[in-house]
Amino acid sequence: MATIRDIAKLAGVSVTTVSRVLNNHPYVSDEKKEAVLKVIEEINYKRNIHAVHLSRGFSNLIGVVLPKIDHPYFSSIVEGISEEAIKHHLQLVLFQTNYEPAKELEALELLRGTLLDGVIFCSRAISFDVLKEYKNAGPIVLCEDSDQSHFPSLSIPHEQAFQFGLDYLISKGHTKIAFTLGRMEGPNSKKRRKAYKTKMKELGEPIRSEWIFDKCLSITDGKQLMEKLQHLEKKPTAFFVTNDQVAAGILLSAEQYKIKIPQDIAILSFDNQPIADIMGITTIEIPIKKMGKLAVQSIIHCKEKREQTNKKMTLPFRLIERKTV
Amino acid sequence: MATIRDIAKLAGVSVTTVSRVLNNHPYVSDEKKEAVLKVIEEINYKRNIHAVHLSRGFSNLIGVVLPKIDHPYFSSIVEGISEEAIKHHLQLVLFQTNYEPAKELEALELLRGTLLDGVIFCSRAISFDVLKEYKNAGPIVLCEDSDQSHFPSLSIPHEQAFQFGLDYLISKGHTKIAFTLGRMEGPNSKKRRKAYKTKMKELGEPIRSEWIFDKCLSITDGKQLMEKLQHLEKKPTAFFVTNDQVAAGILLSAEQYKIKIPQDIAILSFDNQPIADIMGITTIEIPIKKMGKLAVQSIIHCKEKREQTNKKMTLPFRLIERKTV
DNA sequence: TTGTATGCGTTATCAC
């Protein structure tokens, strides 16, 4: 492989000049520049990017940590991240973790090893205590409704949003409200649970553990939910679910159980993905792609200012009324 | 940042010994190894990965090129790629291109610049002529039904599969068959079109250009298709569509047009994503995740043998009969 | 405006 030294020799200039041409630096005479460009063209030279990175000390690579790319929520975030990353000439390194802490650590180690200029956690399984050890490794941003003050975070206010959703259901006459979560111990789910507890107390309704369903994320989960619903002694009149996929699963299997929506049971979900529009699902919109965009901007900000911020950024949500409540 | 030289000094050994410990090489006495490990632990040393890459000459990074991550087909491929990549300690660098050739070239340039050890094209917009210029840049694999003999490729036989699907529709009494494509000029679509032409000729049916719909990829596209169908003078009795999303869109909007499926119009699609199961869509299964897996294996094979293969790999498809035909 | 010399942090070679 040819190096800038070869170019320099062939063009009759110094390596510095070659490097200047390569990086569009000023102070290169047009003739030398041309000579260099000509040689580069001739021998089809390409820079060794590892050498560039080593020399520069950074890479323009950022890590994106998520449990599963094959889920609309996460692929939407990545889409948002990607669109913004392109603008800033950043490349994305994907870490599909299945919530295995070891995989998440891999990203953090690569951040510390300076392969990555930053890491975006779309979701996480590792604890804060572990995460904190990487505070100085480089920019880290969390896409979650976070209470900590060590890392910047990005989310809708899940507690408020969930309360808002409950109020809406209540305003439609529901008090018997069941709900589903994606991952009981996830930070966002915790907020949602808290909101539920508060509101049920206000209403004087008991908290029925059998009305709280964990690990509901996909269409299939929604479908299975309808099966489970059959075996419930006391039946809720409304279901506040994790996301539009779960809602879609419910809608798609409602018919076979002869359940009418919203007459027999109302469905309210989160996200507002295209499927919600198409199936007429009433949902609370989360600006998912915007989250991705802001996450990238946060990383860039940290990189440029060379400081870790810990700003908690709250995004707006809004109710999209359609036909399931 | 501490370097191996610092470690060496502190542990009273040479940099070579430190490097050996770091890479689990043999021929290091237990005492020295321990001393090194102790220092590493103490000062919380981490390797600079750029330096490792520069020195080694490769990176364990592979590029994944796709138009849009936010589509089930592509996120499924990436899921398959990711699962296999993890096994081989490979990291994925994502290139979301929107079919812009410049973005695809970026991946190829990084391959040539040795940042990437290989590139997987889940789909592509650039021409073969351009692609061929990167033949020696490193391993490249194409997830498409390809006729070229320069790069390894990976796909179901789209022509056969489409013919098979048409035969199935014909066996159910259909001869008035319309179809949709994702991207008319894509290699897979070309095969499908060819199969259609052949089969219609056999049947003595005319090719109606108004029965061929391009750019149909999403649920929304499927929904819009039903709208377009209304304005058709001659109506088909069957629709052979790009993928399960399009089929789902059709199903979800059929009711509002008072169209019964499969009585009024039969729907056959490709992929067999979860939504096909849930909505009872008859579909031709494509082993998408397996494609991703094999793509990674192909890259690894090229890397290890240090040779570009050009093997065309054909994956099996199968019909999943459900309720839409 | 140009060039020399050095640093970036690691791995590989080869002699001991």
Place this chain on the structure above:
DNA sequence: GTGATAACGCATACAA
């Protein structure tokens, strides 16, 4: 077993 030392290829102070 161990350790100098030379790559690896580029960027950049500093000198000219």
